[in-house]
Amino acid sequence: xxxxxxxxxNEQMNFEFYSAHVYLAMAAYCSGDSxxxxxxxxxxxxxxxxxxxxxxxxxxxxxxxxxTLEALPEPNNEYDSVLHAFEQGYKHEQQNTxxxxxxxxxxxxDREHATINFLKWxxxxxxxxxxxxxxxxxxxxxxxxxxxxxxxxxxxFAGRSFTPPAE
Numbered sequence: 001x002x003x004x005x006x007x008x009x010n011e012q013m014n015f016e017f018y019s020a021h022v023y024l025a026m027a028a029y030c031s032g033d034s035x036x037x038x039x040x041x042x043x044x045x046x047x048x049x050x051x052x053x054x055x056x057x058x059x060x061x062x063x064x065x066x067x068t069l070e071a072l073p074e075p076n077n078e079y080d081s082v083l084h085a086f087e088q089g090y091k092h093e094q095q096n097t098x099x100x101x102x103x104x105x106x107x108x109x110d111r112e113h114a115t116i117n118f119l120k121w122x123x124x125x126x127x128x129x130x131x132x133x134x135x136x137x138x139x140x141x142x143x144x145x146x147x148x149x150x151x152x153x154x155x156x157f158a159g160r161s162f163t164p165p166a167e
Contacts, residue, residue, distance in 0.1 A: 001115060005106050006065040009056055009115075012099055014070045016053035020046040022092055025075040026085045037154035038082050045089070047162040052122065059118050082150075083140045090133035097126040 001009075027042035057067040079085040100122045107115040143149035 001063050001065060001112055002110055005103075005110055005112060005115060006060065006063075008103055008106055009060055009065075010068050012103055013053050013056040013060070013067060014072070015096070015099060016049050016056065017069070018072050018075070019092065019096065020049035020053070021072050022075040023049060023089070025077045026079070026089060029077065029079050029085055030082060033082075035082060035154050037156065037158035038085075041157040041160055042085075042089075044160050044162045051162070051164055052125070055121075059115075063114070083137065086133060086137050086140060090130065090137060093126065093129045093133055097123075097130060100126055 023042045023046040027039040027046065030036070030039035030042060060067045076088065079088065100119060104116065104119045104123065106112075107119060139153060140150075143153065
């Protein structure tokens with residue numbers, strides 16, 4: 001693995017840690033409005049992002065490269081609504097997808113087959129993440145001012161949990 005690809009993977013690892021930070025801020029926003037199910041949704045998202053970061057960390061180490069941690073930017077802590085938080089989360093996931101595409105392009109240009117194979121898992125994961133956020137946004141728009149449906153969705157998300165996939 002060349003230095004440029006290792007640097008790009010380190011940047012992505014740090015972006016994954018930042019993503020966890022972003023989702024924790026969204027969880028805090030929801031908790032502040034006593035929407036514990038929505039808060040749980042974002043806490044689980046943060047756990048997934050930390051898992052992704054550690055997956056890259058381990059890959060770098062397995063390839064004889066050093067993982068380097070950077071300071072995290074401050075995330076947005078204010079949202080207009082739960083819908084706004086999900087819309088921002090969706091945009092964040094789209095940005096993350098583009099980052100993985102760029103990494104994949106770098107790996108393909110270098111004919112770095114181990115990294116190409118490694119990144120495929122993340123690209124598949126991003127398809128799922130974008131679809132999940134898109135689906136939730138559509139539900140939130142449909143229920144609009146129906147408080148019963150809104151609280152049912154909040155209750156549904158309270159049961160969400162993260163189980164790391166088997167390696």
